[in-house]
Amino acid sequence: MIKPVIAGNWKMNKKVTESIELVKNLKTLVEDINQVDIIVCPPFTSLYPVSEIIKGTNIQLGGQNCYLKESGAYTGEIAPQMLLDVGCQWTIIGHSERRQYFSETDSLLNQKLKYVVETGLKIMFCVGETLDEREGNQTESVLRRQIIEGLRDLTAEQMKNIVIAYEPVWAIGTGKNATKEQAQEAHAFIRSLIEREFGKSTAENVPIQYGGSVKPENAQELISQPDVNGFLVGGASLKADSFAQIIKACI
Ligand code: PEP
Numbered sequence: 001m002i003k004p005v006i007a008g009n010w011k012m013n014k015k016v017t018e019s020i021e022l023v024k025n026l027k028t029l030v031e032d033i034n035q036v037d038i039i040v041c042p043p044f045t046s047l048y049p050v051s052e053i054i055k056g057t058n059i060q061l062g063g064q065n066c067y068l069k070e071s072g073a074y075t076g077e078i079a080p081q082m083l084l085d086v087g088c089q090w091t092i093i094g095h096s097e098r099r100q101y102f103s104e105t106d107s108l109l110n111q112k113l114k115y116v117v118e119t120g121l122k123i124m125f126c127v128g129e130t131l132d133e134r135e136g137n138q139t140e141s142v143l144r145r146q147i148i149e150g151l152r153d154l155t156a157e158q159m160k161n162i163v164i165a166y167e168p169v170w171a172i173g174t175g176k177n178a179t180k181e182q183a184q185e186a187h188a189f190i191r192s193l194i195e196r197e198f199g200k201s202t203a204e205n206v207p208i209q210y211g212g213s214v215k216p217e218n219a220q221e222l223i224s225q226p227d228v229n230g231f232l233v234g235g236a237s238l239k240a241d242s243f244a245q246i247i248k249a250c251i
Pocket of ligand 1: 009167171172173174175211212213214232233234235236
C-alpha cells in the first residue's frame with residue numbers, strides 16, 4: 001500500500017502575511033493526520049516564514065521549481081541546496097506551466113532531475129498531455145516521451161525519491177477534472193512505463209499523484225482508483241479548508 005502524497009502548489013499566489021495565515025489555519029485543521037504525506041509549496045518568498053511555522057509538524061515543505069547548479073551567476077534561479085537550507089524536503093520539477101511558459105524541455109528536465117535527486121531533495125515530477133494531444137489520441141505517446149526522456153539514466157535507487165504527478169494540462173485550473181476512469185487509465189499506463197524502465201518493485205512503490213482541478217467534491221472518487229496515490233492541488237490548496245478536506249478524503 002503506497003502512502004498517499006498530497007501537495008498544495010500555491011503557484012505565484014500569497015504574499016508573506018497571507019502565506020502565514022494560510023499555513024497556520026492548515027496546521028490546525030490537519031493536526032493529527034499522519035496517514036498521508038502533506039506538503040505545501042509556497043512561492044520562494046514565503047518559504048522561510050512558512051518553514052518556521054511548520055517546524056515539528058506533519059506538514060512538509062516544497063519548492064515549486066529549482067535550477068541544476070549549487071550557486072553562481074544564474075540570475076533569477078534558486079539552487080536545490082537553497083531549498084534544503086530553508087527547510088524544504090521536496091521540489092516540484094517539470095510543472096506544465098514551466099514547460100509551457102518557460103520553455104522547459106524534456107532534456108532540460110532530465111538534467112534537473114539527475115542533479116536535484118543527488119542533493120537529497122525529493123521530487124514531484126509532472127507529466128501530462130494537452131487537450132489537442134488528448135483529442136489527437138496522443139496521450140500515451142506524450143506520456144511515454146515525457147517519462148522516458150525525463151527519467152533517462154536515473155537509477156531504481158534514485159527513483160525512491162521521485163513521485164510522478166500526472167497532470168493533464170486541459171484539467172489544470174479549468175475546473176474540468178479528468179474522470180476517475182481517465183485518471184486510472186493514465187496512471188496505470190505511467191506505472192507500466194516505470195516498470196519497463198526500472199522494474200516491478202520500483203513501479204509498485206512509486207506514488208503517482210493526480211493533478212488537475214482536484215476539489216473536495218471529486219477527491220474521494222479519484223483517490224479510490226487503484227493507481228491514484230495522492231494529489232498535486234493548485235487552486236483548492238489556496239484555502240486551508242478545501243485543502244484540508246481533500247487531505248481528509250484520502251484517509
Ligand atoms: C496544479 O497547479 O498543479 C494544478 C493541478 O492546479 P489546479 O488544481 O488549480 O487545477
